[in-house]
Amino acid sequence: xxxxxxxxxxxGRGSNLGALIEAAKEKxxxxxxxxxxxxxxxxxxxxxxxxxxxxxxxxxHSKYGNDREAFERALQALLEAHKIDLVxxxxxxxxxxxxxxxxWRERMLNIHPALLPAFKGLNTHARxxxxxxxxxxxxxxxxxxxxxxxxxxAQGAVAVQNxxxxxxxxxxxxxxxxxxxxxxxxxxxxxxxxVEAGRCLIDGVPAPDTAELVPxxx
Ligand code: GRF
Numbered sequence: 001x002x003x004x005x006x007x008x009x010x011x012g013r014g015s016n017l018g019a020l021i022e023a024a025k026e027k028x029x030x031x032x033x034x035x036x037x038x039x040x041x042x043x044x045x046x047x048x049x050x051x052x053x054x055x056x057x058x059x060x061h062s063k064y065g066n067d068r069e070a071f072e073r074a075l076q077a078l079l080e081a082h083k084i085d086l087v088x089x090x091x092x093x094x095x096x097x098x099x100x101x102x103x104w105r106e107r108m109l110n111i112h113p114a115l116l117p118a119f120k121g122l123n124t125h126a127r128x129x130x131x132x133x134x135x136x137x138x139x140x141x142x143x144x145x146x147x148x149x150x151x152x153x154a155q156g157a158v159a160v161q162n163x164x165x166x167x168x169x170x171x172x173x174x175x176x177x178x179x180x181x182x183x184x185x186x187x188x189x190x191x192x193x194x195v196e197a198g199r200c201l202i203d204g205v206p207a208p209d210t211a212e213l214v215p216x217x218x
Contacts, residue, residue, distance in 0.1 A: 004085040004189040005034040007078075009092040014045025015174060016090035016111055016181050021052045023182030030189035035082045037075065039094050055082065061094055072100040088185060089143065098145040106151075106195055108143040109188065111181050113173050115139060115155055120148035125173065126166040134160050134214040136169060138177045140184035142195065151200045153193055154184040159214040 006024075008017045017036060024033050036049035039061040049056035057078055064071040071094075079087065089110040101108065114124040116139040119131075128136040137157035144150030156176035160169065187193050192203045 001030070003029075004031040005083055006031045006086045006088055006185065006189075007035040007037060007082065007084040008033055008045070008049075008088045008090050009037050009039075009075075010043050010045030010090050011038060011040050011093040012043055012045065012091045014043065014048045014090065016088075016177055017045045018048050019178035019182055020088060020090070020185060021048065021054070023186070029182075029186060031086065031185055035078070035084060037078060039071075039092070045090070068097055069099065072097060076100060076103065086185070086188060088181070090181065095147060096143070101143055101145050104143065106142050109140055109153065109181075109184060110143050110148070110150070111138060111140050111177055111184075112148050113138050113170070113177065115157065116141060116148060116152055123166070125169040128160070129164060129166060129169065135212070136160055136173065138173050138180055140180055142200070151195045151198055153188065153200050153202075154180055156180040157212070159212070 008020060010017050021033050023029055024031055033054055036045060036054055036056045038046050038058050041058045041060055046056045046058065059071065059074050059078070061071050085107065087104055087108040089108065114128060115135065115137045119127050135157050137155055139152050139155045141152045142150040156179065158172045158176055187202055187205065192205060194201045194203065
């Protein structure tokens with residue numbers, strides 16, 4: 001089966017993009033990172049792409065003013081020009097309209113730094129601490145028109161420590177993100193993810209039958 005051609009959309013430093021680029025170097029990985037697009041000309045992710053020899057394009061949203069449609073048409077045109085099969089949002093800070101999301105139904109993924117459906121939106125780590133949750137983490141999901149919703153493909157968890165700050169928690173969650181996004185993309189690119197009644201079912205990869213307790217009772 002030919003490798004799926006993936007575009008990664010970024011707005012910032014691009015550490016998840018870096019993790020995807022690394023994973024895709026593996027010979028048997030089912031996807032190749034074929035294009036990186038940023039809506040900000042200064043995004044760190046662009047230099048990561050260039051260093052890896054991946055075409056990197058900027059579609060500066062500020063040049064489109066309030067015309068979201070024109071911005072998204074430019075995006076769609078680039079995705080088509082590069083024959084993209086799957087899109088990964090990785091710290092892409094623009095809300096997409098139902099027009100674009102509808103075109104990429106079950107072919108556009110996003111990573112969110114919380115265990116969805118908890119803590120949608122921004123400042124997830126501070127909000128998780130304030131809520132006193134004992135388990136926090138990250139989710140990769142298919143993109144739906146409503147922000148941070150859509151069928152969940154994979155999740156990774158970290159235990160919250162007594163002395164955690166938003167920063168220390170973020171540092172542990174981002175490490176999980178870097179493992180989680182390559183895994184979720186692999187499953188989708190291999191065609192192992194089916195959506196049924198709003199739920200992703202994963203073929204051929206059993207979920208572990210153990211669950212963790214926090215705090216650890218042992
Ligand atoms: C990550 O925490 C991701 O979950 C969120 O935005 C952040 C992007 O970080 N959507 P990076 O640019 O991949 O380093």
